[in-house]
Amino acid sequence: MSHDIDDIETFDGTIHFHRPLRKRESLVRQGDPFTSIFMVRSGSLKQVIAEEGDTQLANFYLPGELVGLDGIHDSVYPGSLIALETSTVCEFPFHRLDALTVNDAKLRHYLYGRISKELRSEHRLLRLLLGKTSDARLAFFLCHLSERFHRLGFSAHRFRLPMTRTDIAHYLGLAVETISRAVSRFQRKGMISLIGREVHMLDMPALVALATGTREIPPAGHRVHVSR
Amino acid sequence: MSHDIDDIETFDGTIHFHRPLRKRESLVRQGDPFTSIFMVRSGSLKQVIAEEGDTQLANFYLPGELVGLDGIHDSVYPGSLIALETSTVCEFPFHRLDALTVNDAKLRHYLYGRISKELRSEHRLLRLLLGKTSDARLAFFLCHLSERFHRLGFSAHRFRLPMTRTDIAHYLGLAVETISRAVSRFQRKGMISLIGREVHMLDMPALVALATGTREIPPAGHRVHVSR
DNA sequence: CGGTATTTTGAAAGCTCTCAAGGGCCGTGG
DNA sequence: CCACGGCCCTTGAGAGCTTTCAAAATACCG
Numbered sequence: 001m002s003h004d005i006d007d008i009e010t011f012d013g014t015i016h017f018h019r020p021l022r023k024r025e026s027l028v029r030q031g032d033p034f035t036s037i038f039m040v041r042s043g044s045l046k047q048v049i050a051e052e053g054d055t056q057l058a059n060f061y062l063p064g065e066l067v068g069l070d071g072i073h074d075s076v077y078p079g080s081l082i083a084l085e086t087s088t089v090c091e092f093p094f095h096r097l098d099a100l101t102v103n104d105a106k107l108r109h110y111l112y113g114r115i116s117k118e119l120r121s122e123h124r125l126l127r128l129l130l131g132k133t134s135d136a137r138l139a140f141f142l143c144h145l146s147e148r149f150h151r152l153g154f155s156a157h158r159f160r161l162p163m164t165r166t167d168i169a170h171y172l173g174l175a176v177e178t179i180s181r182a183v184s185r186f187q188r189k190g191m192i193s194l195i196g197r198e199v200h201m202l203d204m205p206a207l208v209a210l211a212t213g214t215r216e217i218p219p220a221g222h223r224v225h226v227s228r
Numbered sequence: 229m230s231h232d233i234d235d236i237e238t239f240d241g242t243i244h245f246h247r248p249l250r251k252r253e254s255l256v257r258q259g260d261p262f263t264s265i266f267m268v269r270s271g272s273l274k275q276v277i278a279e280e281g282d283t284q285l286a287n288f289y290l291p292g293e294l295v296g297l298d299g300i301h302d303s304v305y306p307g308s309l310i311a312l313e314t315s316t317v318c319e320f321p322f323h324r325l326d327a328l329t330v331n332d333a334k335l336r337h338y339l340y341g342r343i344s345k346e347l348r349s350e351h352r353l354l355r356l357l358l359g360k361t362s363d364a365r366l367a368f369f370l371c372h373l374s375e376r377f378h379r380l381g382f383s384a385h386r387f388r389l390p391m392t393r394t395d396i397a398h399y400l401g402l403a404v405e406t407i408s409r410a411v412s413r414f415q416r417k418g419m420i421s422l423i424g425r426e427v428h429m430l431d432m433p434a435l436v437a438l439a440t441g442t443r444e445i446p447p448a449g450h451r452v453h454v455s456r
Numbered sequence: 457c458g459g460t461a462t463t464t465t466g467a468a469a470g471c472t473c474t475c476a477a478g479g480g481c482c483g484t485g486g
Numbered sequence: 487c488c489a490c491g492g493c494c495c496t497t498g499a500g501a502g503c504t505t506t507c508a509a510a511a512t513a514c515c516g
Contacts, residue, residue: 108329111340114301119347178505402472405496411495
């Protein structure tokens with residue numbers, strides 16, 4: 001979610017540029033051997049994971065975001081990466097990155113940190129969704145997108161959804177109809193305007209409040225530190 | 229979820245052993261500066277994340293499992309780690325591990341892989357839960373626990389739950405009552421026996437089937453590979 | 457311009473939550 | 487050792503939310 005394109009472009013000779021992907025074209029397919037990490041340069045991708053019985057929309061990727069970190073551990077991409085629109089990416093062969101980390105503590109920490117960050121933010125996001133109502137999930141989703149667009153230098157209040165309502169529904173673990181109804185509800189309340197895929201975030205505070213609202217508050221345990 | 233205790237104990241001088249933690253005692257508190265990764269040696273821990281408005285039960289850790297990987301990226305533990313019972317852990321100061329990776333490609337890859345694996349399996353788990361009914365969530369939870377105990381050399385069919393129903397509920401994003409009712413339903417159907425915290429998995433195939441059952445099946449995109 | 461995919465809306469069924477109450481278990485203190 | 491209090495677990499009933507099924511309106515692509 002940060003803009004490290006410039007940082008990484010300094011690693012001379014480790015980058016490959018792809019020809020543009022057309023809409024619906026796939027960058028990698030689930031099960032392909034892991035070779036590289038990618039960074040979205042323009043457009044957007046979705047990660048789709050098919051597992052016995054069901055297919056999951058695991059993630060959306062916008063420009064500047066790293067894709068493929070979850071393929072490191074067993075050398076296989078766990079899901080297909082599909083372009084939501086005409087998109088371009090650049091590729092970092094992992095063995096090159098790895099070689100560079102030997103003598104570069106800064107890069108090594110950057111890589112660790114980046115993976116760890118992904119781990120945590122994904123976890124947090126899914127945890128947040130788990131206990132929430134459909135309205136809260138959608139509000140959270142929109143705010144999250146808004147934030148990401150904003151960090152790219154675009155407006156946080158007006159942007160275009162790269163994905164279909166169906167994609168959003170699967171991503172949030174809801175039915176398409178539920179998304180549609182929530183959208184209508186939000187518009188009726190004047191919180192957003194959504195014509196086609198053009199979003200206007202009209203009442204950000206209300207959306208944030210909705211996104212934050214939860215259902216329950218469990219207790220915590222004691223707090224005694226262990227001696228070292 | 230693997231047994232790397234022996235592997236890691238070969239890294240002489242980088243391990244510290246803690247005195248046992250009593251039930252409800254905390255190993256680290258949310259916001260503490262990140263210094264180390266831990267491995268559970270005996271007992272079990274839960275990770276609790278308090279965020280504006282709500283508290284989440286983010287994870288359970290059994291013996292052999294690594295704890296604290298999610299603290300790497302911004303040098304802070306994102307949640308409190310609390311013992312569910314009398315427990316022992318060993319500690320790996322991160323800067324020591326990091327220093328070791330400089331000249332040890334095997335360890336470096338192990339660390340990368342371990343973090344990446346965590347990233348993926350957590351993601352997969354939460355994704356699975358998102359679109360599922362309460363029965364499916366509980367069945368999945370029990371099967372997951374069973375698997376983990378089995379890998380530790382214990383029976384996959386009989387084990388003791390280290391956590392309360394309330395903990396399970398918060399972990400799965402459900403109400404306690406929903407868990408309780410699901411348990412009763414499972415027992416009525418002869419799928420499990422659960423007296424106090426003693427679990428008997430009576431009909432594993434049925435539980436697995438339940439855990440796998442989902443609600444929807446989204447479509448996938450095209451499959452055209454990009455030239456390199 | 458036609459065909460297909462996407463989106464919206466309605467109505468009924470199903471699932472989960474909330475609120476309430478009763479019983480059981482455990483650890484502590486007397 | 488027993489009694490007490492607090493936490494944990496279970497169950498019932500009604501309300502609220504989400505899904506499913508069906509159908510119509512709209513947008514997009516070639």
